[in-house]
Amino acid sequence: SQTIHQWPATLVQPVGSPLSLECTVEGTSNPNLYWYRQAAGRGLQLLFYSVGIGQISSEVPQNLSASRPQDRQFILSSKKLLLSDSGFYLCAWSVNLALGTQYFGPGTRLTVL
Amino acid sequence: KNEVEQSPQNLTAQEGEFITINCSYSVGISALHWLQQHPGGGIVSLFMLSSGKKKHGRLIATINIQEKHSSLHITASHPRDSAVYICAAVPNTDKLIFGTGTRLQVFP
Numbered sequence: 421s422q423t424i425h426q427w428p429a430t431l432v433q434p435v436g437s438p439l440s441l442e443c444t445v446e447g448t449s450n451p452n453l454y455w456y457r458q459a460a461g462r463g464l465q466l467l468f469y470s471v472g473i474g475q476i477s478s479e480v481p482q483n484l485s486a487s488r489p490q491d492r493q494f495i496l497s498s499k500k501l502l503l504s505d506s507g508f509y510l511c512a513w514s515v516n517l518a519l520g521t522q523y524f525g526p527g528t529r530l531t532v533l
Numbered sequence: 534k535n536e537v538e539q540s541p542q543n544l545t546a547q548e549g550e551f552i553t554i555n556c557s558y559s560v561g562i563s564a565l566h567w568l569q570q571h572p573g574g575g576i577v578s579l580f581m582l583s584s585g586k587k588k589h590g591r592l593i594a595t596i597n598i599q600e601k602h603s604s605l606h607i608t609a610s611h612p613r614d615s616a617v618y619i620c621a622a623v624p625n626t627d628k629l630i631f632g633t634g635t636r637l638q639v640f641p
Binding site: 452454458463464466469471479508510512514516517518519520521522523524526527529 | 563564574576581583619627631632634
């Protein structure tokens, strides 16, 4: 069966510090991978998605970046965090959203102080 | 105006009530998803629809492509159904356009 791992579960970081969130998927090959952010009390915002290794599409200009070094690994990074980067970060995968489900990871709650 | 609109934004119900959450969209879509976000933040996919109706337990989802409208129904609601329900449309790209969510609270 397919599973999606995301870590850490919670993170408190000072402004200006770097960030690295990792997501891995098991049990499927060549998935589409997604990073979403949800600010407190707000809806889901798509940050990045990837249809293959090294292929990253950015949806929102910001100080975050994403990389996909392996087929089932998706990393979200920042060189210098801002207060506005606080939120709940969710990784997700799917094969074809018009035909099947999107599966979400457990999420990382990031607080930037 | 958002491309995907949900109503109501907030909904309270007594246990056992029949609940309807509505979703309207203004873009052409190939499918529509209904998601459930638990109070802790975790998100579970409930349905993916491209036409007609689907049922899973006490949950029923319908979609009318011509009217660009979908509904999520919960029969015999229970406090454990309390969550945020999100509809998300799939345009002709492999991305989701999310509605703003409906916060449901079911009281015993």
